[in-house]
Amino acid sequence: xxxxxSAIIITGGPGMGKTSVLEQLSVMGYHxxxxxxxxxxxxxxxxxxxxxxxxxxxxxxMAMFKQSLKDFQNVSEKSGLTFFDRGIPDVIGYLKLCNIxxxxxxxxxxxxxxxxxxxxxxxxxxxxxxxxxxxxxxFEEAVATYHIMKETYSFLGxxxxxxxxxxxxKRAKFILNYLLTY
Numbered sequence: 284x285x286x287x288x289s290a291i292i293i294t295g296g297p298g299m300g301k302t303s304v305l306e307q308l309s310v311m312g313y314h315x316x317x318x319x320x321x322x323x324x325x326x327x328x329x330x331x332x333x334x335x336x337x338x339x340x341x342x343x344x345m346a347m348f349k350q351s352l353k354d355f356q357n358v359s360e361k362s363g364l365t366f367f368d369r370g371i372p373d374v375i376g377y378l379k380l381c382n383i384x385x386x387x388x389x390x391x392x393x394x395x396x397x398x399x400x401x402x403x404x405x406x407x408x409x410x411x412x413x414x415x416x417x418x419x420x421x422f423e424e425a426v427a428t429y430h431i432m433k434e435t436y437s438f439l440g441x442x443x444x445x446x447x448x449x450x451x452x453k454r455a456k457f458i459l460n461y462l463l464t465y
Contacts, residue, residue: 291402307452308459313364364462401465403458
């Protein structure tokens, strides 16, 4: 991993185990950054805000973008590996999914703020998918999100590494073993 960013993305469709894997990596002593979308939804629900994906998709995307930039800038090489539950390119993927035009500043940020060149992606996995108060998408929408994230990250020059459908611990170990090998 010499001379490469220590900011490592885990992406994919919602409900495919990203957050669980990040929580496991945190337990193992690694730094992690929670998904900005979920934290924005939680904040908006608590404050009766409207920057929610089911009320104001564009406002929601801009809030995610601003937080993603802050999260990226807060990463320090001194911290060692830092795992992100989604990154700046995920906001672009979200806007593409919603058929909303992507601001040039967002494209520019995605090109300039570079994460580790290999991005881990969680594949669609129906048996672990569940809805909750913050995740209202159908499984089909989650699969569409997976495909758009794959397309977006590939377009931006990242190599995607699909996580195996296995236990959370084995997924975390897969990531760490992969990073040590490549």
